Amino acid sequence: MSDTITDRGLTWGERLSDRVNPILVREVLQALHGKMFLLTLATAVASLILIALWVAAFDNTDITSGREVFVAALVVLAPIVVFVVPLQAFMSMRHEVSGGMDEQLLLTGLTPRRIVVGKLLASLLMFVLFTGMFSPLLAMTYLLRGIDVPTIAVMILCAAMASLVANAFAIGMASLGRIRVLAPVTMIVTIGGLVFATILCMAGAWELVREIQGAIGTTEFTEVFGGVILGFFATVWLFGAVAAAVLAHEHENRSTPFRLFVLIGTIAGFGWIGMVADARWIDDVAPGAASIMALVFAPVLIALACEKDELSPRVRTYVPKRSAIATLITPLLPGGGRALLLLLLAGGIAIGFGALLPWLNGYAPDRRMFWLAVGSWAYLWIFASIGRFARQKMENISTRFWAALVIALVTFVLGMIFSLVIFAVTGDDDWSVAHVFNVPWTLSRIERGRDLWILGVIGLGGLIWMMLNLASLARGLGEVGAASRERAQRTLSAD
Amino acid sequence: MTEALLEVDNLRRMYGKVCAVDNLSFSMDPGRIVGFIGPNGAGKTTTMRILATLDLPDSGEAMINGLSVLVEPRKVRESVGFMSDQFQPYPNLDVMQYLDFFARANGLTGKERISTVRSAASFCGLDSFSSRPATGLSKGMGQRLHLAKTLLHDPSLLILDEPASGLDPRARIEFRELLRELSAAGKGILISSHILAELSETCDDVVVLEQGKLVASGPIGDIAKEVQRHHTVHVRVLGDVEVAQKFFIVQPRVEDLEVLEGRIQFDFTGDDDAAVDLLKRAIAADLRVLEFAPQAADLEAIFMRMTEGSLQ
Structure with missing residues (x-):
């Protein structure tokens, strides 16, 4: 024994x-x-x-x-x-x-x-x-x-x-x-x-x-x-x-822990920058830390945007019965459309923080943090949309999630390679519009406050992609509402 | 009337363009052993996985003890024991530690956990193997351990996917006995196997699938009767076989007659009464009938008649 x-x-x-x-x-x-x-x-x-x-x-x-x-x-x-x-x-x-x-x-x-x-x-x-x-x-x-x-x-x-x-x-x-x-x-x-x-x-x-x-x-x-x-x-x-x-299992909710990671990570990260970082070196720490956060959160957010839009029947049964709570947690529920809501939320926190930073710690740093947040957020809309578009074009492929994610990330890398090719051909080491898809280079330029018109162009691009995705965003919200009502109805019938 | 333990209603599961389960409906009552049979790719494992809450149908519903596998998977898991066709024990654990772990995972604590582990091990004949490494068991003992693990949370429905696969004849007989005892204890058992002779001795009912579609379901006896409208009869007579052959060949409902090694064999499409009438007529015609044996349709015959063996 x-x-x-x-x-x-x-x-x-x-x-x-x-x-x-x-x-x-x-x-x-x-x-x-x-x-x-x-x-x-x-x-x-x-x-x-x-x-x-x-x-x-x-x-x-x-x-x-x-x-x-x-x-x-x-x-x-x-x-x-x-x-x-x-x-x-x-x-x-x-x-x-x-x-x-x-x-x-x-x-x-x-x-x-x-x-x-x-x-x-x-x-x-x-x-x-x-x-x-x-x-x-x-x-x-x-x-x-x-x-x-x-x-x-x-x-x-x-x-x-x-x-x-x-x-x-x-x-x-x-x-x-x-x-x-x-x-x-x-x-x-x-x-x-x-x-x-x-x-x-x-x-x-x-x-x-x-x-x-x-x-x-x-x-x-x-x-x-x-x-x-x-x-x-x-x-x-x-x-x-x-x-x-x-x-x-694929029909269970695999997505929420990643969404919480992005949301809590964004709040905790900016909280740390704002509350802990000493005012003397906040100008150096804040953009650096924000860049690291963008580097970690961006692939996760793009992956979430590549998810299937609809809730699986099993996840629908877990949606809260109370419509207010269901609406509140919508960005945390699986689905590509709802990932865009999360992107809206996390981006809002980042941009809001960037805008408020000059008043934190009683110190007035420059606007680099704000520019960086807007630029990163706009880029995220663009690459998330590329992933979503790729997924929609591959509806009959079983590995479409991975394929869409890879396409979005490869586009990101290709942008940098293209930029390097332009650099090699022209020999001009100054930034030009051809380098707009070299994201790190462009962001570092924006962060230094040079040629802010670039930020305007990218921001406009991000805004256009956001507008184009408004319908998915609304559908994502609507589906959660419907699932919540279904569940409330079911509970009522069971009682 | 007892409430059905399992009710499957128009279950459908697609894998891309392939329809693995196609509007499947059947039910089973508590305490019954139901054989789930069909050729490879018929949709047996897919259906079993859906019932075990490990997969989702594209449409349809399945209820276990009145609970939906779609809507209440966690509650359903409390009343279902699923024994998959794969068994891979953990290294560096003995038999009792393995069962103890799964008992803990099922939420059992304290003395209840200990006594449950012991009774499951004892029921499955693992007492003398309790300190053996779980990875060092024979195939037969491994299946017993797999079954003991499946029984720990006292499920009312057992779903067994090819449990007898790879077992030697003795292990198979012993395993069958275990299933009978479980059935006698009121547990419903849905079991798939390729060894039809094995199932025919164990099961009360069968569900026959082909290409994801239900071909037949119900008690083996009832289905056998259906099939027996077309059963084979062996006849042996003393004296001239040719005379007997000439007699039988002109009889109604007799088809495909042939003589094999002095025995007459033919397909007979009548029921039991018609067979008795035929025998009476043969005796009245002065045939010295030594043997008149309509073959009872076994599960293999049922299976062969009802399925075409089409794969998908």
């Missing part, structure tokens, strides 16, 4: 395990019974002994001894928590999406979101387990001098975030392996990405510890660290949403 099922009464551990995510329980059990765990454990213990021997060999500790030992511990910990644990998460997720196991899970009470959260929690638990093994060594580093407790705490928090990001990346990539042609690519990209991240963590540990030690307690540190935490949440959310979307 297995250890977990016995004749005796329930232990507190078993009672506790009833309250946690079943995936977490299973993943931990699997990991603890696996050969990889034993191998990693043995390697970690051997490394700990080696570091301890090295410390014992110190003739006399100097001012940086503690920091050296701390960095050595991090260098040993990094391959475990940024490579081994995420690789196990990758293999586990790959097993889940192959052979119909994910469907078997979905027939239980588990939702895709719970499955992904369970896997992430399991990886966090493995991080705690391995870091706990290193805790005597980490405590010793403080006694050796050269490092303080806040630095140790911040570095462990950074390691935990790095591990979770690596795990989320591995889980997201493994889920994409469900698309058979992508399976080998995801394997290569994941291993490559994890190896790169591990080397980066190992190589950068010394410098990072030194930087953090110097910066802790300053306003800049709080601001930068706040940004890092935002970035961490965004990355984990995005990869988690990808994995959950792949696990869910």
Whole structure:
């Protein structure tokens, strides 16, 4: 009989395990019974002994001894928590999406979101387990001098975030392996990405510890660290949403987590810029951060615009009965038309923020942020519309969503290539109308406040595309209203 | 009258231009074992996946215990156990840990979880395999584990897609016994299989599909009667076979007569009463009839007669 099922009464551990995510329980059990765990454990213990021997060999500790030992511990910990644990998460997720196991899970009470959260929690638990093994060594580093407790705490928090990001990346990539042609690519990209991240963590540990030690307690540190935490949440959310979307069936709602990602990300991102960024350097931070946000959110928004316009029959049954609530959450419901509503909303927030920025923090920066927001928003309308147009032309192709998304993104890249060709032919390194589809170049020009008539042209283009899509936008809204009324009617009949 | 456990109404599912399920309607009552048969590509798996809430029809409706698979999939899942034709256990888990995980996933907690896992394992004969790695089981034991997992949340309808595929004869017989016990416990079982002899010994009713369309449905006996309007009769006589041949060939409802190794065989289109009359006439004609055997239509005969084996 297995250890977990016995004749005796329930232990507190078993009672506790009833309250946690079943995936977490299973993943931990699997990991603890696996050969990889034993191998990693043995390697970690051997490394700990080696570091301890090295410390014992110190003739006399100097001012940086503690920091050296701390960095050595991090260098040993990094391959475990940024490579081994995420690789196990990758293999586990790959097993889940192959052979119909994910469907078997979905027939239980588990939702895709719970499955992904369970896997992430399991990886966090493995991080705690391995870091706990290193805790005597980490405590010793403080006694050796050269490092303080806040630095140790911040570095462990950074390691935990790095591990979770690596795990989320591995889980997201493994889920994409469900698309058979992508399976080998995801394997290569994941291993490559994890190896790169591990080397980066190992190589950068010394410098990072030194930087953090110097910066802790300053306003800049709080601001930068706040940004890092935002970035961490965004990355984990995005990869988690990808994995959950792949696990869910095509007729289920796969879209809302991505829409929340865009909406909350926009609010949180601009909130961070406005509330945290110091007025002295807001002019540099704001456009940079906004550009990063545009780079992350733009492909997601274009993909959402390429979705099928109609709600699936199953999603229709989840639309709230109250029409006011249904209307309020319309931009968060699946459908290309409703993605345009989201684009309208997110764009409104970005442009509004750009317009209000001069009054924030009691400081009056220039208008770069506003111009950048309007330019990015107009471009998004253009590329989202290209994707939607492509989808409508491929109604009989089963992979039309992916095809439309690829066409929109390839158009974006082709625009840049075309611009480079023009540059090569004319030899003129100044911006001209021929470079209007070189989006980064054009935006950087607008952001610098040069030739603002370009912004007018692009803004007009975006506005025209928006007007052309008004009917889809209205249909998207109308369909939610109809589904809400249907559901209310059904509830009434059932009563 | 008992309320139907499953009601399928004009279900239709298209894959591009191919119609996998075409206006399919049938129903089944609790405690019945229904064989779902049809050639490859007939739409069996698609239908089963729709009923298990894993796929959506383009039109039509299916109700399980009065709940719509379209509108209330989460509630439907509580009363459906779907055993797909794929089984891939998790590595580094033993049989009990595997079942324990699925019990947790189904929301079972504490002692209820433990006792449910035990009774499911015991029912499926997995007691002596409890500490075996789930990945190290034979095909037969793997199917038992798959079934035990499907039973954990006590579903009232079991949908089994090719459960006996790849099992040896002993494992098949044992599996059949398990299904009978489940049926006796009041569970409805919809089972698809290519092994028709297997189904004919297990099922009360059949639903025959071809190219996504319903060809026949109902109790095997009733369908057999339909088919038996065209059954084969074997006759053995003592004495001159040619005389007997001349007698039978002119009888009404006798077609395609031939003599094989001293035995007469013909297609007879009459019912049981007509067959008795024919035998009486043969004896009255002084034929020394040693054997007069109308062949009962088995599931294979039903299947072969009702389907053309067309693929799509």
